Amino acid sequence: MLKSIKKFLSVSAKSMKRSAIREILKLLQKPGMISFAGGLPAPETFPIDDLKEIVLEVLEKHGAEGLQYGTTEGDPRLRKALVDRHNRQGLKIGMENLIITTGSQQGLDLIARILIDPGDYILCGLPSYLGGLNAFTVYGAKLKGITLDENGMKPDELEDTIIHLKELGKKIKFIYVIPDFQNPAGITLPESRRIRIIDIAEKYDLLIVEDSPYREVRFEGESQRMMCELDTTGRVITLCTFSKILSPGFRVGWVIGNQEILDKIVMAKQTADICTSSFVQKIIARYIEKGLLEKNLKKTIALYSDRRNQMIKCLRKYMPENVKWTEPQGGLFLFVTLPAHADADTIFKKAIEKNVAFVSGSSFFCNDSGHNTMRLNFSFSNPEIIEEGIRRLSAVIREELTGK
Amino acid sequence: MLKSIKKFLSVSAKSMKRSAIREILKLLQKPGMISFAGGLPAPETFPIDDLKEIVLEVLEKHGAEGLQYGTTEGDPRLRKALVDRHNRQGLKIGMENLIITTGSQQGLDLIARILIDPGDYILCGLPSYLGGLNAFTVYGAKLKGITLDENGMKPDELEDTIIHLKELGKKIKFIYVIPDFQNPAGITLPESRRIRIIDIAEKYDLLIVEDSPYREVRFEGESQRMMCELDTTGRVITLCTFSKILSPGFRVGWVIGNQEILDKIVMAKQTADICTSSFVQKIIARYIEKGLLEKNLKKTIALYSDRRNQMIKCLRKYMPENVKWTEPQGGLFLFVTLPAHADADTIFKKAIEKNVAFVSGSSFFCNDSGHNTMRLNFSFSNPEIIEEGIRRLSAVIREELTGK
Numbered sequence: 001m002l003k004s005i006k007k008f009l010s011v012s013a014k015s016m017k018r019s020a021i022r023e024i025l026k027l028l029q030k031p032g033m034i035s036f037a038g039g040l041p042a043p044e045t046f047p048i049d050d051l052k053e054i055v056l057e058v059l060e061k062h063g064a065e066g067l068q069y070g071t072t073e074g075d076p077r078l079r080k081a082l083v084d085r086h087n088r089q090g091l092k093i094g095m096e097n098l099i100i101t102t103g104s105q106q107g108l109d110l111i112a113r114i115l116i117d118p119g120d121y122i123l124c125g126l127p128s129y130l131g132g133l134n135a136f137t138v139y140g141a142k143l144k145g146i147t148l149d150e151n152g153m154k155p156d157e158l159e160d161t162i163i164h165l166k167e168l169g170k171k172i173k174f175i176y177v178i179p180d181f182q183n184p185a186g187i188t189l190p191e192s193r194r195i196r197i198i199d200i201a202e203k204y205d206l207l208i209v210e211d212s213p214y215r216e217v218r219f220e221g222e223s224q225r226m227m228c229e230l231d232t233t234g235r236v237i238t239l240c241t242f243s244k245i246l247s248p249g250f251r252v253g254w255v256i257g258n259q260e261i262l263d264k265i266v267m268a269k270q271t272a273d274i275c276t277s278s279f280v281q282k283i284i285a286r287y288i289e290k291g292l293l294e295k296n297l298k299k300t301i302a303l304y305s306d307r308r309n310q311m312i313k314c315l316r317k318y319m320p321e322n323v324k325w326t327e328p329q330g331g332l333f334l335f336v337t338l339p340a341h342a343d344a345d346t347i348f349k350k351a352i353e354k355n356v357a358f359v360s361g362s363s364f365f366c367n368d369s370g371h372n373t374m375r376l377n378f379s380f381s382n383p384e385i386i387e388e389g390i391r392r393l394s395a396v397i398r399e400e401l402t403g404k
Numbered sequence: 405m406l407k408s409i410k411k412f413l414s415v416s417a418k419s420m421k422r423s424a425i426r427e428i429l430k431l432l433q434k435p436g437m438i439s440f441a442g443g444l445p446a447p448e449t450f451p452i453d454d455l456k457e458i459v460l461e462v463l464e465k466h467g468a469e470g471l472q473y474g475t476t477e478g479d480p481r482l483r484k485a486l487v488d489r490h491n492r493q494g495l496k497i498g499m500e501n502l503i504i505t506t507g508s509q510q511g512l513d514l515i516a517r518i519l520i521d522p523g524d525y526i527l528c529g530l531p532s533y534l535g536g537l538n539a540f541t542v543y544g545a546k547l548k549g550i551t552l553d554e555n556g557m558k559p560d561e562l563e564d565t566i567i568h569l570k571e572l573g574k575k576i577k578f579i580y581v582i583p584d585f586q587n588p589a590g591i592t593l594p595e596s597r598r599i600r601i602i603d604i605a606e607k608y609d610l611l612i613v614e615d616s617p618y619r620e621v622r623f624e625g626e627s628q629r630m631m632c633e634l635d636t637t638g639r640v641i642t643l644c645t646f647s648k649i650l651s652p653g654f655r656v657g658w659v660i661g662n663q664e665i666l667d668k669i670v671m672a673k674q675t676a677d678i679c680t681s682s683f684v685q686k687i688i689a690r691y692i693e694k695g696l697l698e699k700n701l702k703k704t705i706a707l708y709s710d711r712r713n714q715m716i717k718c719l720r721k722y723m724p725e726n727v728k729w730t731e732p733q734g735g736l737f738l739f740v741t742l743p744a745h746a747d748a749d750t751i752f753k754k755a756i757e758k759n760v761a762f763v764s765g766s767s768f769f770c771n772d773s774g775h776n777t778m779r780l781n782f783s784f785s786n787p788e789i790i791e792e793g794i795r796r797l798s799a800v801i802r803e804e805l806t807g808k
Binding site for chain 1: 405406408409411412413414415416417420421422442444445447450452455456459460463464467468469470471472473474506507509510512513517518519520521524535538539542543577578609611636637638639647651652653654655662664665668670671672674675676677678679680681682683684
């Protein structure tokens with residue numbers, strides 16, 4: 001009889017944990033719960049009627065191909081639609097610079113697989129997207145966090161850290177950056193700082209992984225050029241996704257980068273899942289070709305902008321005075337900072353009792369700091385729910401901070 | 405300027421190669437080419453009309469969920485439909501014993517990820533599915549091949565090999581078996597031998613990975629019980645897929661196993677792609693619930709059985725006398741053995757010139773043997789094409805063997 005699987009597990013598996021966030025999401029099935037925890041898009045943004053038409057068209061005209069295996073690089077029509085769209089937006093790339101992945105999470109996994117050996121260092125923001133950090137540590141990466149200010153990752157600290165690690169003989173593989181409406185902090189890097197980070201990568205011969213799921217969900221302000229557009233040396237690998245601009249249930253993302261790197265990612269993808277669903281890729285290709293993505297994006301931006309405004313209004317109305325938050329120009333999240341002595345984990349347990357949820361910010365800090373921070377999602381809940389949720393949460397925080 | 409990506413690559417990536425088969429498939433776009441190379445299902449088996457109805461139903465009734473993130477374990481309704489179906493077929497499992505993966509290729513990848521450390525040994529058939537072997541070597545596995553006879557993997561050789569490797573101090577993690585209509589050999593393990601292999605795994609405390617993509621595509625003979633059904637000790641992990649019984653373009657498979665192992669696979673899947681497409685999972689769940697899978701399977705079996713018969717008939721008619729082949733009772737492939745001195749790679753190049761393709765058998769042998777073997781797929785081509793293809797291939801082989 002098999003007594004324990006422990007002796008069979010790889011070193012990597014022994015240290016795997018369930019994602020805190022994914023596990024929280026399961027707790028939230030409780031009726032009456034208001035959740036600001038997940039990164040869920042609003043179902044109101046899913047273009048169901050347009051999709052009905054397109055799905056029938058795909059089955060009728062392209063069923064034999066759409067239900068068959070596809071190439072690992074991705075459906076040529078979808079790749080072309082994306083390349084054309086990027087070119088129209090000013091990023092000059094060819095088909096050889098873009099491949100499809102099963103969500104951008106797979107992009108993170110495959111990049112980690114082709115780049116990381118155990119002990120390699122990755123530099124990331126403090127805080128940074130947990131699913132990215134976990135994808136890297138599965139392959140044995142060491143994470144070194146760089147503080148963010150109101151303009152994102154601090155370049156001086158980044159450079160000092162690189163110098164220090166190099167002095168210690170450590171191997172650094174890449175800098176992990178989420179330049180637009182960063183998850184979880186909601187901060188955007190201005191162009192000058194993007195260029196500065198690229199210059200540092202060039203100076204110390206590092207790669208940059210630009211994780212860009214939220215870029216197009218901008219409510220206001222000037223769109224900043226992607227780091228892969230600013231890069232002139234082929235060292236930026238960019239991850240994009242349809243999860244926040246169309247549907248996460250399709251599981252389709254794409255990677256932009258230099259051909260040599262994409263070539264290795266394709267090899268890695270062959271053993272990971274052979275190809276991304278041809279059926280879903282054909283649906284999305286048609287959706288873009290018909291110009292529907294731009295239409296839906298406009299609607300999504302309007303909806304999320306209202307919800308962000310509502311959340312900020314309610315935070316101002318209900319939160320105790322010594323609580324601060326970011327006011328992002330786009331994306332899905334804002335980040336709350338409590339007074340230094342507060343503990344978001346304790347608040348989380350009490351909040352759950354009062355039927356409101358968030359994610360403790362410390363999950364996103366690779367150096368076990370940030371215990372007084374929280375990530376709030378504003379995309380999923382409607383304005384009334386947002387008000388009620390922030391009211392509940394503020395009451396819990398007020399009680400925790402002031403004892404009343 | 406980035407000179408070369410080499411210095412950034414992981415040890416694993418440095419040894420990655422493009423899959424020979426996937427690359428061959430790309431060469432076959434040439435007009436007039438007859439391909440017995442891929443493992444492609446016949447598009448005639450794709451139930452397009454039934455799917456149209458179901459897809460509309462999913463979008464109408466479950467659009468908000470179907471386009472949203474799902475749980476990593478898989479859509480509960482699809483998991484339930486599969487668990488119920490297995491129970492009806494005699495395999496007693498609960499929901500906790502089954503999870504969804506992005507094709508069974510992802511199952512292979514995640515199993516490798518949670519079990520394999522560099523240098524661990526995996527025992528596999530000579531020959532075995534290349535995509536499985538590659539998924540294991542990505543994680544640094546050493547492969548040790550076990551000869552097949554007409555009943556599959558030889559148990560005595562398996563046991564001797566285990567004893568020998570253990571004496572050398574090697575760590576063996578699992579035995580990789582494709583029990584039904586093995587890819588590429590087309591051989592099926594009888595129940596007695598399945599039990600024998602399970603007993604060996606129990607005796608030496610090893611796991612078994614049962615890769616079972618073809619089991620339900622049986623044309624004739626008695627269905628053999630799955631190894632996970634025969635196993636009483638929880639050491640068999642079974643991989644199944646919709647790729648050969650519904651559509652590979654959906655990229656949906658499932659894994660059956662003991663809960664502790666599945667739990668680790670789920671953790672690994674969280675960083676690999678978060679979840680498999682909710683949209684596609686909901687379509688398949690509905691498809692099974694409506695009883696359509698059984699209907700389509702019947703049609704698929706009839707079609708492939710005819711095509712196998714046709715291919716065997718043509719092989720008998722056209723091939724030189726000293727060429728042998730397996731006559732599988734199901735699946736998608738048969739395996740051809742040429743006289744020992746023949747070289748299938750040389751024949752491949754000449755065959756391509758004559759517009760007919762196959763996969764050289766040696767790709768599937770982890771010990772660089774099998775150079776006189778070839779895998780032929782019979783599922784994809786219609787009977788006329790099969791005749792013409794075998795005629796062309798036989799002419800090339802005859803010329804190569806006899807010089808005329």
